[in-house]
Amino acid sequence: MSIIQYKNNDRLLLAIDCIIFGFDGRYLKGLFVKRQIEPQKDKWSLMGGFVKETESVNNAAGRILNELTGLSNIYMEQLFCFGDADRDPGGRVVSMSYFALIKIDEYTSELMNTHNARWFELNKIPKVIFDHKQMVKLAKERLQQKVSNHPIGFELLPDKFTLPQLQNLYEAIYETPLDKRNFTRKILSLGILNKLKEKEKESSRKGAFYYMFDKAKYKKLENEGVRFI
Amino acid sequence: MSIIQYKNNDRLLLAIDCIIFGFDGRYLKGLFVKRQIEPQKDKWSLMGGFVKETESVNNAAGRILNELTGLSNIYMEQLFCFGDADRDPGGRVVSMSYFALIKIDEYTSELMNTHNARWFELNKIPKVIFDHKQMVKLAKERLQQKVSNHPIGFELLPDKFTLPQLQNLYEAIYETPLDKRNFTRKILSLGILNKLKEKEKESSRKGAFYYMFDKAKYKKLENEGVRFI
């Protein structure tokens, strides 16, 4: 086989940068780390790494997320290829950005310390290196758009969640208040949530019923006709 | 500056593959070429090339499109990064796919001959190399989705076009017939088309008025609230 055919072409470094979203019940947050290498060492940065010769780009993204968070089986999606020739002063690095949705309490504080990581509210992110600010902006827009048609919001919530929690999440993502009655009606009308007998009693006297997302029921509708919000 | 920091990481070949759409008045088509290099020489393939060290990825895509079609200022958009480690038997090549929309009659037959290129109806594309079939499928889905919110359909039509032509285009993209009255009402209600005095007389006795897309009028609406279909 003829790698020979390609040998006159340039080879580039291909990086992964990952915007990791979390939701604490009130705020939509992003996870940032203090960069460990030059250039821009100790500056805030997205989690990232390099793609290896022997792995697929998507697998590299999964690997890097796993190395840095200990998590696997996470919802991840390609975001955009950032490819300006001078985007990284350390070399010719093309970056594939991904966004990931994790349940915020699964990312433990030990790991936060190990990697010098911190959650920031999306409206209060610090100065970040290179084009990472643009990546975050784009990721947020993509999340807003995606969450309106696809059942990915649940990735940010515990397996059991209440309708008020779910509404808070959508309000945080869209940065706009929603009408409680319209919201519940619409979500429940999709028929993809299972109501549990159990109530969440922390945040109110009355307590709110838990629900779970029913993937099987969703699959049946998936023929694209689903509008979440 | 410390490219040194990155030097232990693998360098990969980064290719561009471009799905070029055209519309002949009836059918949505894709442009394919006979591949000029091994492996898989002489097989049908998308237009492609490699990103150079010194250029941005987006510019590379523009350059490659220009080299192969002679066209510039073309609507192009990143599609997806295809990064399986074994996707190309000729080497470790990651491909950024793009889709482009061109006016079909601007791609001349000389160029078709030069590059061994051919238009294929999207439903009748030949066997193509590597993962290019997947790329085409994804591009088509993305086009369908994008064209519903963004005024990019016009990129596939001559500057002057008739409403029946525009409707044919949408019908071809969505592979579904549309109601003529509802279609015209909706499109015209957006207030982004200018009606000309002139008629197109080829395709009917009566003749159909020409319209032009008015970019300035569109810009005023662009605050995302636009639904084309």
Added chain:
DNA sequence: GCAAAAGTGTTTTGTCTACACCCATGA
């Protein structure tokens, strides 16, 4: 005068929006 495509309105249906009160409970 007829074939072939362009142009044009109205009614029905469904979806989205706005809006306010009672309920359950722990303190």
Added chain:
DNA sequence: TCATGGGTGTAGACAAAACACTTTTGC
């Protein structure tokens, strides 16, 4: 008993969908 957040229904506005006939003109 009261403060707090959870839960529920209806009416009006608006947008989408269904549907058929008249107009123009080259042959």
